Amino acid sequence: AVIGLQASGKTSFVNVIGNGQWVPEVVPTVAFNFRKIRKGNITLKVWDVAGQPKFRTMWERYCNGVDAIVFVVDAADPEKFNAARFELHQLLSQQTLAGVPLLVLGNKSDLDGAAGVNDLIKDLELSKINDRPVSCYSCSMKNQHNLGVVMQWLTERGH
Numbered sequence: 001a002v003i004g005l006q007a008s009g010k011t012s013f014v015n016v017i018g019n020g021q022w023v024p025e026v027v028p029t030v031a032f033n034f035r036k037i038r039k040g041n042i043t044l045k046v047w048d049v050a051g052q053p054k055f056r057t058m059w060e061r062y063c064n065g066v067d068a069i070v071f072v073v074d075a076a077d078p079e080k081f082n083a084a085r086f087e088l089h090q091l092l093s094q095q096t097l098a099g100v101p102l103l104v105l106g107n108k109s110d111l112d113g114a115a116g117v118n119d120l121i122k123d124l125e126l127s128k129i130n131d132r133p134v135s136c137y138s139c140s141m142k143n144q145h146n147l148g149v150v151m152q153w154l155t156e157r158g159h
């Protein structure tokens with residue numbers, strides 16, 4: 001399940017890993033999109049969930065039962081880090097999601113001033129999460145920075 005605040009780049013991520021193509025014009029997601037993405041001999045089943053406030057109560061439902069939660073942050077928009085931290089920790093506090101591996105993506109690394117991994121770990125308080133595997137990568141959907149390691153992380157979480 002791909003989760004995060006609106007405009008962080010969730011749908012862009014799913015488009016890039018699904019189509020190998022960056023499309024700058026994306027419409028805000030309403031509720032969710034479900035996609036199956038084939039990569040060699042594996043198939044990723046991806047819930048691309050909407051990030052606007054009115055949809056956030058549904059996040060737990062889409063994360064329930066998944067192999068991994070991908071939480072996307074706009075690393076170039078530090079004013080939203082507080083809200084992102086709040087929503088992330090709120091989501092992970094749900095009993096139903098105990099132990100589900102978490103991948104935090106600091107997206108938009110192509111933009112000037114984008115926060116790096118160390119800042120994200122601190123600002124999102126990722127070191128407080130100790131009930132599951134957690135990884136954090138900086139990445140960009142625009143120039144596909146780090147998508148190789150992200151795909152590797154995802155494929156290792158499958159069954």
Ligand SMILES: Nc1nc2c(ncn2[C@@H]2O[C@H](COP(=O)(O)OP(=O)(O)OP(=O)(O)O)[C@@H](O)[C@H]2O)c(=O)[nH]1
Pocket residue numbers: 004005006007008009010011012013023024025026027028029030049050051052072107108109110111139140141142143
């Ligand atoms: N510069 C830059 N812009 C990006 C990147 N990824 C996404 N964007 C842009 O950010 C905006 C929002 O992207 P979306 O993929 O729609 O974001 P979302 O998280 O799916 O948003 P919701 O569906 O509303 O929750 C779009 O204008 C994208 O083109 C990136 O890596 N770099």
Ligand SMILES: [Mg+2]
Pocket residue numbers: 010011012027028029048049050051
């Ligand atoms: Mg979207």
